[in-house]
Amino acid sequence: xxxxxxxxxxxxxxxxxxxxxxxxxxxxxxxxxxxxxxxxxxxxxxxxxxxxxxxxxxxxxxxxxxxxxxxxxxxxxxxxxxxxxxxxxxxxxxxxxxxxxxxxxxxxxxxxxxxxxxxxxxxxxxxxxxxxxxxxxxxxxxxxxxxxxxxxxxxxxxxxxxxxxx
Amino acid sequence: xxxxxxxxxxxxxxxxxxxxxxxxxxxxxxxxxxxxxxxxxxxxxxxxxxxxxxxxxxxxxxxxxxxxxxxxxxxxxxxxxxxxxxxxxxxxxxxxxxxxxxxxxxxxxxxxxxxxxxxxxxxxxxxxxxxxxxxxxxxxxxxxxxxxxxxxxxxxxxxxxxxxxxxxxxxxxxxxxxxxxxxxxxxxxxxxxxxxxxxxxxxxxxxxxxxxxxxxxxxxxxxxxxxxxxxxxxxxxxxxxxxxxxxxxxxxxxxxxxxxxxxxxxxxxxxxxxxxxxxxxxxxxxxxxxxxxxxxxxxxxxxxxxxxxxxxxxxxxxxxxxxxxxxxxxxxxxxxxxxxxxxxxxxxxxxxxxxxxxxxxxxxxxxxxxxxxxxxxxxxxxxxxxxxxxxxxxxxxxxxxxxxxxxxxxxxxxxxxxxxxxxxxxxxxxxxxxxxxxxxxxxxxxxxxxxxxxxxxxxxxxxxxxxxxxxxxxxxxxxxxxxxxxxxxxxxxxxxxxxxxxxxxxxxxxxxxxxxxxxxxxxxxxxxxxxxxxxxxxxxxxxxxxxxxxxxxxxxxxxxxxxxxxxxxxxxxxxxxxxxxxxxxxxxxxxxxxxxxxxxxxxxxxxxxxxxxxxxxxxxxxxxxxxxxxxxxxxxxxxxxxxxxxxxxxxxxxxxxxxx
Numbered sequence: 001x002x003x004x005x006x007x008x009x010x011x012x013x014x015x016x017x018x019x020x021x022x023x024x025x026x027x028x029x030x031x032x033x034x035x036x037x038x039x040x041x042x043x044x045x046x047x048x049x050x051x052x053x054x055x056x057x058x059x060x061x062x063x064x065x066x067x068x069x070x071x072x073x074x075x076x077x078x079x080x081x082x083x084x085x086x087x088x089x090x091x092x093x094x095x096x097x098x099x100x101x102x103x104x105x106x107x108x109x110x111x112x113x114x115x116x117x118x119x120x121x122x123x124x125x126x127x128x129x130x131x132x133x134x135x136x137x138x139x140x141x142x143x144x145x146x147x148x149x150x151x152x153x154x155x156x157x158x159x160x161x162x163x164x165x166x
Numbered sequence: 167x168x169x170x171x172x173x174x175x176x177x178x179x180x181x182x183x184x185x186x187x188x189x190x191x192x193x194x195x196x197x198x199x200x201x202x203x204x205x206x207x208x209x210x211x212x213x214x215x216x217x218x219x220x221x222x223x224x225x226x227x228x229x230x231x232x233x234x235x236x237x238x239x240x241x242x243x244x245x246x247x248x249x250x251x252x253x254x255x256x257x258x259x260x261x262x263x264x265x266x267x268x269x270x271x272x273x274x275x276x277x278x279x280x281x282x283x284x285x286x287x288x289x290x291x292x293x294x295x296x297x298x299x300x301x302x303x304x305x306x307x308x309x310x311x312x313x314x315x316x317x318x319x320x321x322x323x324x325x326x327x328x329x330x331x332x333x334x335x336x337x338x339x340x341x342x343x344x345x346x347x348x349x350x351x352x353x354x355x356x357x358x359x360x361x362x363x364x365x366x367x368x369x370x371x372x373x374x375x376x377x378x379x380x381x382x383x384x385x386x387x388x389x390x391x392x393x394x395x396x397x398x399x400x401x402x403x404x405x406x407x408x409x410x411x412x413x414x415x416x417x418x419x420x421x422x423x424x425x426x427x428x429x430x431x432x433x434x435x436x437x438x439x440x441x442x443x444x445x446x447x448x449x450x451x452x453x454x455x456x457x458x459x460x461x462x463x464x465x466x467x468x469x470x471x472x473x474x475x476x477x478x479x480x481x482x483x484x485x486x487x488x489x490x491x492x493x494x495x496x497x498x499x500x501x502x503x504x505x506x507x508x509x510x511x512x513x514x515x516x517x518x519x520x521x522x523x524x525x526x527x528x529x530x531x532x533x534x535x536x537x538x539x540x541x542x543x544x545x546x547x548x549x550x551x552x553x554x555x556x557x558x559x560x561x562x563x564x565x566x567x568x569x570x571x572x573x574x575x576x577x578x579x580x581x582x583x584x585x586x587x588x589x590x591x592x593x594x595x596x597x598x599x600x601x602x603x604x605x606x607x608x609x610x611x612x613x614x615x616x617x618x619x620x621x622x623x624x625x626x627x628x629x630x631x632x633x634x635x636x637x638x639x640x641x642x643x644x645x646x647x648x649x650x651x652x653x654x655x656x657x658x659x660x661x662x663x664x665x666x667x668x669x670x671x672x673x674x675x676x677x678x679x680x681x682x683x684x685x686x687x688x689x690x691x692x693x694x695x696x697x698x699x700x701x702x703x704x705x706x707x708x709x710x711x712x713x714x715x716x717x718x719x720x721x722x723x724x725x726x727x728x729x730x731x732x733x734x735x736x737x738x739x740x741x742x743x744x745x746x747x748x749x750x751x752x753x754x755x756x757x758x759x760x761x762x763x764x765x766x767x768x769x770x771x772x773x774x775x776x777x778x779x780x781x782x783x784x785x786x787x788x789x790x791x792x793x794x795x796x797x798x799x800x801x802x803x804x805x806x807x808x809x810x811x812x813x814x815x816x817x818x819x820x821x822x823x824x825x826x
Binding site for chain 1: 403464504507509510518522523529533534541545547548549550552553554555559689
């Protein structure tokens with residue numbers, strides 16, 4: 001992806017550690033249910049020194065530290081939102097890949113539904129106005145005059161003739 | 167010498183672009199045919215000179231001339247020849263040169279094959295192309311000159327980033343740029359129409375093939391890039407909602423909307439103003455993407471602030487073109503006459519709904535990508551907007567779109583019959599319900615969302631097939647007659663069916679991969695066996711090998727299923743000495759549309775190696791879908807009415823064949 005090109009930028013800026021992949025075998029928790037929770041949480045948390053990677057995907061040392069931290073909290077009995085709260089308290093909102101609904105993210109979250117509703121309404125008004133102003137409701141305009149009818153038949157005849165030839 | 171020649175050719179191209187951006191438009195104003203025809207020669211000559219410039223840079227990379235900064239920083243004498251060539255555009259300067267080469271290519275194509283365009287329209291279109299080209303030549307020459315020399319040339323280069331040393335780099339950026347930059351043609355047509363103040367159905371017919379060509383390449387380019395990321399980055403992800411990816415997705419969404427609205431304009435002479443606006447917006451998004459990727463603003467707002475020369479230059483180009491074209495639009499759009507009327511429930515209505523959903527989806531991606539940047543600049547608050555946000559907002563819009571897709575082709579123009587369309591979609595609906603029921607029973611207790619999503623995909627595919635069956639009267643007339651009718655159908659009808667079915671197929675792949683992906687993460691020693699999704703992978707041994715410019719550690723796995731040996735898999739880790747960095751080369755085993763995916767991690771002190779194995783069911787459908795969509799686009803492109811071009815009174819028209 002173009003991500004690879006972005007990779008170049010990142011690599012140039014901070015010379016990434018040798019590529020290992022994300023979750024290491026030694027990090028995995030013994031309890032599969034807890035491990036699954038840790039994985040799900042990891043996907044929503046940002047590796048803060050990387051470019052838009054979750055800690056689940058990233059191979060940076062910081063991401064590993066965060067993964068271990070998440071697992072530590074889960075092992076300590078925190079529920080998911082407590083883990084998130086802990087990380088936000090420590091690292092700020094920046095760590096969340098899905099921003100919370102707060103005054104400064106209100107616009108971000110509301111824009112898609114508002115745009116859809118607004119666009120739909122605008123179209124509805126527009127089509128109503130056009131159908132009213134165009135006189136489509138007047139049946140006399142929809143009917144062809146004799147002259148138009150004759151011209152239409154001529155055109156159809158010419159078209160069929162040329163189709164037969166071709 | 168080669169470097170200086172390449173540099174000089176680029177300067178000459180700039181000169182030609184400046185002529186092209188002034189003379190033809192004056193000619194059109196004065197009604198002077200000779201001046202208008204200048205555009206044709208300058209566009210072709212520009213292609214020649216930019217081509218020469220690009221060839222010069224390629225030559226420098228091929229012969230490893232390290233006295234040139236660009237070659238020194240991105241090449242190595244031991245690098246395989248393929249990567250010496252693809253390395254030309256694996257860096258900022260070279261990729262900008264590729265950008266203008268493709269721009270010149272499209273300009274040249276319009277000049278060469280646009281014979282059936284009205285002379286003044288062609289002059290205007292090429293003038294606008296000249297403006298874009300001149301701006302980007304200036305950008306390259308002023309801030310990103312690839313031909314700069316080093317005063318004391320080093321003996322060896324710094325090598326290309328290992329992640330980019332892959333066949334993907336040969337295919338992905340050129341395809342993507344053909345798409346991105348291809349939309350400049352519809353932009354130029356739109357601006358030309360606004361300048362001339364004249365636009366009709368014939369205009370839409372001229373624009374459509376160009377848009378289609380760009381769209382096909384962009385579709386393939388995005389899919390190719392996604393597959394590249396999937397196998398190269400080593401953890402099997404294929405879409406990350408990264409701003410760089412979003413930058414390519416936005417023009418695709420807008421371009422898809424444009425293709426559909428241009429149909430309405432061509433067939434019914436309606437939606438003119440909207441189509442013009444979309445043409446402008448689509449290329450504006452391409453420019454925005456170029457800005458986002460090339461200015462470094464994505465890495466950090468601060469990085470942008472400390473070295474702003476490039477970013478500010480592109481930002482200026484961006485403001486000039488987007489601002490200029492939108493102002494022109496605002497001034498002239500009201501003068502365009504409104505076209506045909508239609509009821510809300512009609513083919514036109516369905517295409518408008520398509521446009522609404524695609525535009526809102528595009529707006530969501532745009533907003534989500536820019537919001538953190540804007541917020542940080544304005545308030546200093548740092549915020550992340552990542553995959554979970556986009557899945558939550560983009561997903562529902564896409565579901566709505568997919569529900570609507572099968573209805574569109576079933577509705578008549580002007581005034582459609584929703585009930586009738588629903589009846590014709592009965593078979594597709596029943597197939598979807600069966601799929602949901604079967605999957606739900608089969609995966610009982612698992613995800614409820616996945617069967618529904620696959621049901622939706624089946625509905626879309628079934629809808630596309632029903633449309634074909636409907637049009638050929640399959641099952642209602644003898645098979646022979648239906649076959650004859652199928653041959654007689656316009657190619658664009660086939661194209662629509664293929665493209666829509668492709669979207670459904672991609673959806674199946676996406677749902678299967680995200681829901682039923684199984685993985686194994688662990689450390690293995692030789693002769694250890696891992697079990698994943700019914701496959702046994704036995705690690706045979708680990709060997710070392712010396713490649714041309716890297717050292718490689720290869721692990722060999724024997725894959726078997728039910729005691730039957732299937733194949734060997736050999737994932738590896740490469741260590742590139744020059745840059746001191748390494749890459750993971752995943753091994754893939756394809757079974758039908760599903761894949762086994764193995765990648766290696768670090769070795770422990772005791773000789774055990776960290777291994778990650780995935781089974782990804784039906785994952786290949788994610789990319790077959792877009793390939794099918796592009797094939798549908800190609801079929802549409804070969805439609806007779808587009809080959810012939812717009813009818814011209816009393817004169818034989820010559821073929822308009824942009825992609826042939």
